Amino acid sequence: MALSTKLELRQSQQLVMTPQLQQAIRLLQLSNLELSAFVETELERNPLLERDAEAPAERTQPSEADAMPVVVAGDGGLDFATPGDAPTRELDSDVADAFPEAGSSDLGPDLQPSLRGNIVERSRSAASGDDASSIEDYATERLSLRDHLENQLGLALSDAKDRLIGAYLIDQVDEAGYLRADLAEVAERLGVAHSHIEKVLGVLQTFEPAGVMARDLKECLALQLRDQGRLDPMMMAFLDNLPMLAQRNMTALRRATGADADDLADMIAEVRRLNPKPGLGFGQIEIEPVVPDVHVRMGSDGSWLIELNSDTLPRVLVNRVYYTRVHRTARSTQDKDFLLECLQNANWLVKSLDQRARTILRVAEEIVRQQDRFLVYGVQYLRPLNLKTVADAIKMHESTVSRVTSNKYISTPRGIFELKYFFTSAIASAGDGEAHSSESVRHRIKVLIDAESPDDILSDDKLVEVLGREGIEIARRTVAKYREGMRIPSSVQRRREKRLQCQAVA
DSSP states (O other): OOOOOOOOOOOOOOOOOOHHHHHHHHHHTOOHHHHHHHHHHHHHHOTTEEEOTTOOOOOSSOOTTTSEEEEEOTTSOEEEOOOSSOGGGSOTTOGGGSSOSSOOTTOOOOOOSOHHHHHHHHHHHHHHOSOOOOHHHHHTOOOOHHHHHHHHHHHHOOSHHHHHHHHHHHHTBOTTSBBOSOHHHHHHHHTOOHHHHHHHHHHHTTSSSTTTTBSSHHHHHHHHHHHTTOOOHHHHHHHHTHHHHHTTOHHHHHHHHTOOHHHHHHHHHHHHTSOSOGGGGSTTSOOOOOOOSEEEEEOTTSEEEEEEOGGGSOOEEEOHHHHHHHHHHOOSHHHHHHHHHHHHHHHHHHHHHHHHHHHHHHHHHHHHHHTHHHHHHOGGGOOOOOHHHHHHHHTOOHHHHHHHHTTOEEEETTEEEEGGGGOOOEEOBSSSSOOEEHHHHHHHHHHHHHTOBTTBOOOHHHHHHHHHHTTBOOOHHHHHHHHHHTTOOOHHHHHHHHHHHHHHHO
């Protein structure tokens, strides 16, 4: 068989994602906090970007004059008013408005020989500011658990060797206050006897807050009870049988501890007053409040008013005047290329922020359109909804809708919800009616269980029967899965717990 070479011409299509396109896609799934951090980074490294200091004061609630109207029909359906390009969708970060007529007059044209270094250094100084940290920053700083324990270490242990062991053990404590280290491995690593490690740990376990440096929940509770002078043999037997308490098996727990019903109820109440995670009271984790990306409220005419939360929209401008001024004095091709790259990146960021805001608004509008009955009547009227339904309605890809709804929150008259909350699977109807949302079925199961009496505890089979009479066709294993997901114990455990509560009241 002879081999030969030949030249062929083929035409094909291929999708190539540029770095800017990849970053634009990534912007969609960023939360408002992550987006703010990203924009701050861009402001620091791009000298042509600056914060929009002239932005009007943001509103926390949308006004009926500029919010997107969605009219609720009398039958609970939705009819959109014809908004055209509603004012709420015309954002201030449009590229045409991003170039001010007069630039910053304080940006002098004098340049150092290295243009790139001069611009980057000036950008960093402008972003960081010249003000020194005030004393209030230090006064309001929360003490960490590690610092709190180390402060006590120097007072409790005088021997340098013991302080070294203690400092090592403190480094192994997690944010909840538990010691996450094997003492045998610590003894081998530090080259000391295991008994010596135990002795130092015993001292550390007397530190405040009570219960810190424990190795498990039982030891944590025991340390707190010992600090209160309540660790007697009966209480120790109670702690040894904590799994029985979790199972609500009070008969076996009374038998194991030798306590009567009153003593057992007192011990349960005493243990519940303890802190299972004593270390969380210190400033190791900053808990950020949820800031909604979209506001929704009902107008006076019965329409839904939808507006983006301007607090979560970073406003940036491109300083073209500064670009023109510096470009004129640039000497080398490398400097001009750098300036052009900064201009392109700045224009791209402004456009991407505008497109991100518009996309979030479009998705939120469609979710409100689909879930209007939930907003009016409550969670039991939540409709089954998937990404494809919203994507088809707004003519976008499912992956885009998925990214937009990640880490985004919407403020409604019924509270603040993550956008993904409204996407639920469908539970078939027993008849020919409309399918039920899985979230509404979970809510119905919880309502039924909360309303049950001690003499009539609903088993999973009974719940299936009750839901079937209400037109919800659901399997027993699905009911059990939903119940366990809501951390609701089984019918046997609920019966034991409610009987115990009745005895305590009597």
